[in-house]
Amino acid sequence: MAVRDFRSELVGSFSEGSNGNPTVAMIEAAFRHHGLNWRYINCEVPPAGLADAVKGARAMGWRGFNLSIPHKVAVIAHLDKLGESAAIMGAVNCAVNREGVLIGENTDGKGFLKSLLEVVDPRGKSIVMFGAGGAARAIGVELALAGAKDITIVNRSAERAQPLVKLLNEKTKTPAELVVWPRPYRIPDGTDIVVNATSIGLGNGNQPLDIDVTSLKPQMVVADVIVDPPDTRFLRDAKSQGCTTIDGLGMLINQGVIGVKYWTGIDADPAAMRAELEAIFGG
Template sequence: MNFLSLITGCFAMPAAENPTVAMMDAAYAHHGIDARYINCEVPPEKLGDAVRGARAMGWAGFNCSLPHKVAVIDHLDGLGESAEVMQAVNCAVLRQGKLIGENTDGKGFLKSLLEVADPAGRSVVVFGAGGAARAICVELALAGASTITVVNRGRERGEELARLVGERTGAVAKFLPWEGHFAVPAGSDIVVNATSIGLYPDVEARLDIDLDALQPGMVVADIIPNPPRTRLVRDAEARGCTVLDGLGMLVNQGVINIKYWTGVDADASVMRRRIEAIFGV
């Protein structure tokens, strides 16, 4: 194999066939981009060395997974708008010799959501307060969502996220504790599961919510890509809701990453087909 002049990397745990790696490489091959997307397992104490190595090798950028999304900021030269607000980075981009941190998780979700609904002026309920919920809440707020309700079992983390959104964006944000069987408030337009409930192998796990509160006309989204048709997706669909699976967010954040790194508008359908083949959809 010839030396590749452009290499993007993913600071993540390796896997036998990592779906993200397969998806990105499928896009590179389809568009004739001289690049490869590689997994690099980096322990927290070596994160600085890894970033310096990426600089030294001339990488166009890299993705950054947990537990590095906050710590990596100390090793970068600047942040994009939404990454600055949420103080979390999943994508570094080399721009004019500087590594700039972006967050494409929320952008990928927003791009997927816009295919079925515009969040501007809408009331949104987000379950969870972790990194994915943080990215999604900030991007939806920046896109004009009027109200964002954070629902989380841990009060401190949930209140912190609601406070961040309320103080740093134009949206009204509030926290509701997730205590027992939760009923989505009437009048909610968009409901998002940003937790890991239902992720493989616990595919039959179900959010502890009142399913009768899911009404036709609501958009119900699950960020879990494996399996794509989670219990929440199936339950919401049966109640006449418009549903979004987690593959859209995964594919679209990959599309945005490639645009940042190469300037190419990647074909999302090529990437989605590769992911679906891996998951047997």
Template sequence: MAARDFTSELVGSFSEGSNGNPTVAMIEAAFRHHGLNWRYINCEVPPERLADAVKGARAMGWRGFNLSIPHKVAVIEHLDGLGESAAIMGAVNCAVNRDGKLIGENTDGKGFLKSLMEVVDPKGKAIVMFGAGGAARAIGVELALAGARSLIIVNRSAARAEPLVKLLNEKTKTPATGVVWPKHYRVPDGTDIVVNATSIGLGNGNEPLDVELSSLKPGMVVADVIVDPPDTRFLRDARARGCTVIDGLGMLVNQGVIGVKYWTGLDVDPAAMRAELERIFGA
């Protein structure tokens, strides 16, 4: 595609700590690949300065920005509106300047959904998801909005799972149930998609997920949100059982693709972004 002539457009991220965010490298790689005169800047913003940061982005005409924990909920009062899924889950990770108004979106779940759709459409599918944190909340909402037949939320803490189950049952058409994670959880027969939305495996590619491996059947789609390392023990175990697997890099890349589309209006090449992440993580 031909490069468009933008003049020093700015987007970025507001995080509480500057920790070598791979999203910066990934999105900058996309800008370079397409010859766009845009910059993605990671800004360290403590919670007490978030309002000032948003005002600054407005004043400088930023086209948008990402947000990490702990800003995903607190930023809402400083925005002008919310997209559908962001409103349901009550969290924003991407702000978009639309005609001078900052609109909050959430690309966490959208990135996962786009990655999943490359393999299977979740509409009408029975899904088991491990975890009930921020990633699980975003993914669960998007799967429900995409028409999943049912969602089982498996989590160590019933107290943490209950709000997500309640949210899905009250604000979407997909029935959800919660299960307190037992030792060697057995995935129910008839499950189509299994998702690890926990941090199990992060930084340790050999850490197993406590699931009965014999319950992972050929034909199931098994996905993991972990990006470092992208080839987790859970995915290797599922692959050995004949499952189709999806790694966390796809989710992260598609978050970037969606964010850049929001900001620039352009469809960027996900291969350029994935190649940069693979370089970073040695995949």
């Protein structure tokens, strides 16, 4: 018992590369801010080692861990239960150890939804979302579960987008439709929320989204998932049209807030986490 009194509680992430560093910094900043003797450790785990990594986390009593691509789907076979949205989307990015039971959750979409709810409730709202990858899948499911009126998925590849549209239509109550991205795309009148869930703008704050900027209206809430840089061309264009905007840092921070709550039971201060990320990415 004396040994346990002096050791840190452990959580961490399993990634194939070292891309977890911003999350490490953000989560550890929250632990420091709240005076918690916890550590968040990024572990590089190849696909062949995932099963052993999960067994190791169980054996060492880790409180949980995050997962990045390519582990988000494969890890499901090594967990005990899944949360509702993780089960629908078939992907896990956060495991939580609850008295020895490993439960898979997905905080990607939850982080976005929490950030969005600070500005607008998506219930009953019409949504246009660009992209059909992992981020779009997670965000689409959470928006549907939150009661969105309808979701239009705009993507350059119909083949890639069809599984997401099918998932939303078959497993949620929110109707979804696919639009193959015309260039430029004009946001339909009556749209309430516009989301860029693509990688457009990542690493290049001047890369535009291929849309008719004049179709963005002041009553629209416009969100981007890009964190590097957080001030994307898409958000600047939206601001120029009078839209309310939400940057990608909010989504990432709220993923951290939700993860810390799952693991520790405390409500982490998002300001401490944002300060750490702004030092890394700017904001």
